[in-house]
Amino acid sequence: MNSDSSGRFLFARELPKQIVIFILSLPVMGFGIWLMLQYMIAEGAITLAAFPVAFAIAGTVYFGAAAALGWGVTVYLTFRYLFEMTPGFATAYAVLYFLAVLLAALLLRRNGFRNLLQTPVRSLVLWYLIVGLAFPVLTSAIGVPLLAAGGGTIDSAQFVLLFTANFISDSFSPVSLGLALCAVLAWIMEKPEPVREAGNWYRFEQALWLFLCALAILAVVGFGDVWASNSIREIAPAFFLLLVWAALRFSMVFALIAAAAVGLVVTSCYAFGLGGSPVPETTRDAIDVYTNLLAMTVLAQVSSAMTLQRARDHQRAMRAELDRANLKRYFSPRLVEDLLSRSESVDHTRSQRVVVMFVDIVGFTSIAEQQTPEETISMLREFDTEIEEEIFRNSGVVDKYIGDGVMAAFGLPQVGDADVASALRCARGMVDRTAKLAEQRKRRGKTPFSIGVGLHVGHVVAGNVGSERNLSFTVIGDAVNTASRLESLSRSLKASIVVSEIVIEAVRHEAPDEKASLLDGFKKIGETTVKGRADPVNVWVLPLDNY
Incomplete structure (x- = not known):
């Protein structure tokens, strides 16, 4: 008491x-x-x-x-x-x-x-x-x-x-x-807890x-x-x-x-x-x-x-x-057990620094037009499975699946010492996995595809949003919007990964021994206007010709 x-x-x-x-x-x-x-x-x-x-x-x-x-x-x-x-x-x-x-x-x-x-x-x-x-x-x-x-x-x-x-x-x-x-x-x-009419x-x-x-x-x-x-x-x-x-x-x-x-x-x-x-x-x-x-x-x-x-x-x-099933929707199995052992919940709203990632299939609409609906769903399931495994392997959180894309976050529920490096490692791993999927599709006579990835780091608000009947864990903030805009620039910049300069600097600080391999092939584009932001963003890209 x-x-x-x-x-x-x-x-x-x-x-x-x-x-x-x-x-x-x-x-x-x-x-x-x-x-x-x-x-x-x-x-x-x-x-x-x-x-x-x-x-x-x-x-x-x-x-x-x-x-x-x-x-x-x-x-x-x-x-x-x-x-x-x-x-x-x-x-x-x-x-x-x-x-x-x-x-x-x-x-x-x-x-x-x-x-x-x-x-x-x-x-x-x-x-x-x-x-x-x-x-x-x-x-x-x-x-x-x-x-x-x-x-x-x-x-x-x-x-x-x-x-x-x-x-x-x-x-x-x-x-x-x-x-x-x-x-x-x-x-x-x-x-009293909410009850159905029969419970009254x-x-x-x-x-x-x-x-x-x-x-x-x-x-x-x-x-x-x-x-x-x-x-x-x-x-x-x-x-x-x-x-x-x-x-x-x-x-x-x-x-x-x-x-x-x-x-x-x-x-x-x-x-x-x-x-x-x-x-x-x-x-x-x-x-x-x-x-x-x-x-x-x-x-x-x-x-x-x-x-x-x-x-x-x-x-x-x-x-x-x-709770375990709900956590598994967002976190890797290892992280789920850790969260449950420490009695933490994703339902707790928090404001913190997070690395936000957006991944999207390039040319999905034209590919879907060449396939039956069943083939399209099968392709998406195969793609989502590979992407989810890579996210979980790098201690990331699956925020949501958006049609032919995925939104992920790194640094939840607690900020780590190398979240940005993990996110960039995950992005490169996704590109590698997608390249293998493309080869498999070519051998089956299907149209191959590539992906565009956008990465940005900043403070967000994390928690469950939606109605009581349909709650969904997500992160909200300027970092989310910026990461989404960077991913959309991948088409015009002919890049597989587009990141902000703050990501590059963070990787150099977090992983000095690994920065050479993580940043290999990245090129600085410079200040680029991003839709929805008043100030331009210093952009770095990993060109498509690197893969």
């Missing part, structure tokens, strides 16, 4: 917003306390009171420290005025739960828990360790002695049993309801089931006395079927809400004796109920998280393969 988010979390930023969150959190926490007072069971050690802890932790994780402060204030008011504890003990208990919730939320945020739906298994383990284990150990180890010292327990209560009861209570509620609340908040706050129904279905589960939870409170007409044991198989079906829905949000709803219903039935369910007579009996419910809840959560994780991993694998 960066310093900016830490500041907002601890009131340093957006103070008015945090005040509103604090005020709104008080009635929410108060509702949880009301549940405790209405439905206290089993000597008062295990109650539905732990559910406001779930609200507090989820609220603090997603809305900041104001929610934890609201919980602390609610705890103080409850223990001071309802349980009639002394101000000192009530304050100590409030501070304990405030700090425990705040610490748990901070640890969760710092470790990336808010990526719950993107890394479900990791987030689930993180929640179990911090909220399901560390948090209840802290509140039980300190809170139970405080509760006993402040007169909040009966004299005959056993400390170990009280500790165990408090631990299960403080762990079960956040693990069941708290995690479900976090999943809902993550689902609401997550930026799926989101609607998720929202509908969340509403029904929330309605079931509220029904426990409003209609608890008539909730079940049969024993909870008789309807338990239906709950298990619900959890299994939820886990297979590929929706972790739905599965967690379903698990929390089932836990609330079962807990309520056992707590209040609804539908003939036996009421736990002792804390030990209540612990057995909670332990079984916790095991069932964790099983449902883990299965749903693993199902979602597999789906996410499959999506990431497909996305990685698509």
Whole structure:
């Protein structure tokens, strides 16, 4: 978590917003306390009171420290005025739960828990360790002695049993309801990816089931006395079927809400004796109920998280393969692996120095008129294959295929020490390959062809352009226009390669040991007017008679 988010979390930023969150959190926490007072069971050690802890932790994780402060204030008011504890003990208990919730939320945020739906298994383990284990150990180890010292327990209560009861209570509620609340908040706050029309129904279905589960939870409170007409044991198989079906829905949000709803219903039935369910007579009996419910809840959560994780991993694998395929359109296989290992993407827009090359078949129109369309396509495929291999062999990037021509760039995605030399080496290699293709065509009785190459170096903007449906990686800038114009001069200058003087100077600097062979046969034409440029360009050419 960066310093900016830490500041907002601890009131340093957006103070008015945090005040509103604090005020709104008080009635929410108060509702949880009301549940405790209405439905206290089993000597008062295990109650539905732990559910406001779930609200507090989820609220603090997603809305900041104001929610934890609201919980602390609610705890103080409850223990001071309802349980009639002394101000000192009530304050100590409030501070304990405030700090425990705040610490748990901070640890969760710092470790990336808010990526719950993107890394479900990791987030689930993180929640179990911090909220399901560390948090209840802290509140039980300190809170139970405080509760006993402040007169909040009966004299005959056993400390170990009280500790165990408090631990299960403080762990079960956040693990069941708290995690479900976090999943809902993550689902609401997550930026939805563009979906097809069929996908909109799926989101609607998720929202509908969340509403029904929330309605079931509220029904426990409003209609608890008539909730079940049969024993909870008789309807338990239906709950298990619900959890299994939820886990297979590929929706972790739905599965967690379903698990929390089932836990609330079962807990309520056992707590209040609804539908003939036996009421736990002792804390030990209540612990057995909670332990079984916790095991069932964790099983449902883990299965749903693993199902979602597999789906996410499959999506990431497909996305990685698509990225690999997309990169292969532009870069050599060696460079693709290097880019993927360094997690770079051509989608990142950048401005940098690049060598731009244009290659075009001379006299393509007249040659195409002498051939069938199938023969023309076959010729182009053969030509493009040779040109692409030469570009990749020299660490170049295929920008695009333009009819009977190719646009390439050298120095992407990172500028190298010898990009210009590589580009010129590539240009000469292309001319050699084309000469061999021409000989092969002559032997087959086909019209041979030659190419014109234009090279220029300069700063460009590189990135994906086009619509969302049809993006294409390319480079844009004056260097691109100049290279294109130089290639078009190859006809009138009767040259196979036309370059700007800046290319010649760069080759001399980058490859002093190789400059003799790379620049062999080049002749200086001098300043030449290039269409689209106000200033002339010093041009060098490799004449056709050199091949």
